Amino acid sequence: GAVVSQHPSRVIxxxxxxxxxxxxxxxxxxxxxxxxxxxxxxxxxxMATSNEGSKATYEQGVEKxxxxxxxxxxxxxxxxxxxxxxEDSSFYICSARDMSGGYTGELFFGEGSRLTVL
Amino acid sequence: xxxxxxxxSMDSYEGQEVNxxxxxxxxxxxxxxxxxxxxxxxxxxxxxxxxxxxxxxEVASLFIPxxxxxxxxxLPRVSLSDxxxxxxxxxxxxxxxxxxxxxxxxxxxxx
Numbered sequence: 001g002a003v004v005s006q007h008p009s010r011v012i013x014x015x016x017x018x019x020x021x022x023x024x025x026x027x028x029x030x031x032x033x034x035x036x037x038x039x040x041x042x043x044x045x046x047m048a049t050s051n052e053g054s055k056a057t058y059e060q061g062v063e064k065x066x067x068x069x070x071x072x073x074x075x076x077x078x079x080x081x082x083x084x085x086x087e088d089s090s091f092y093i094c095s096a097r098d099m100s101g102g103y104t105g106e107l108f109f110g111e112g113s114r115l116t117v118l
Numbered sequence: 119x120x121x122x123x124x125x126x127s128m129d130s131y132e133g134q135e136v137n138x139x140x141x142x143x144x145x146x147x148x149x150x151x152x153x154x155x156x157x158x159x160x161x162x163x164x165x166x167x168x169x170x171x172x173x174x175x176e177v178a179s180l181f182i183p184x185x186x187x188x189x190x191x192x193l194p195r196v197s198l199s200d201x202x203x204x205x206x207x208x209x210x211x212x213x214x215x216x217x218x219x220x221x222x223x224x225x226x227x228x229x
Binding site for chain 2 (some may be wrong): 004006017034036043044045046091093095097106108109110111112114116
């Protein structure tokens, strides 16, 4: 089946640094990818919709200058957490839909990336 | 987007059938219902989805009544490995088919 891969799976960084997380669709093209974050014992929160070749669409309350999203190709979207602080520590998960299944095709999720900011 | 409501948690025993019901009173005509499973520190995994009536696959069944204001995920003969969080979601083409997660149901399967 279709697979979405994230890298890195875990990252620890110092406060004030920037961290980039990659999301790849391995065997299908994805014009749209979604980024979520999840705090411990909480549900996933949709952060933004990443659109290939255009600007990302951010959900209300999500700082676009803080969370930079680039969708440079049909198989790769990146999320950069800029000037990370301890409160940005979270589990970040991306997802993509195999459009061969149409607009209601299954949404595949990556394995997640756990960010810890010291 | 239609809001979903489901039980916070459920307990079951191995070998039992588990039914998790989700309400989505404000579901729109073109919306569809999808269910995902999540284990700790992993991304969610697709279980099943449907628009109306009954859908069955190799792992679950989904029952949707005619008014579509609710849906029930049925897991036959659960095992310990089915202990996870189960999310009911409503997706709308009007909103780009993005999935907005609710609180989910924590299912604990005991031996």
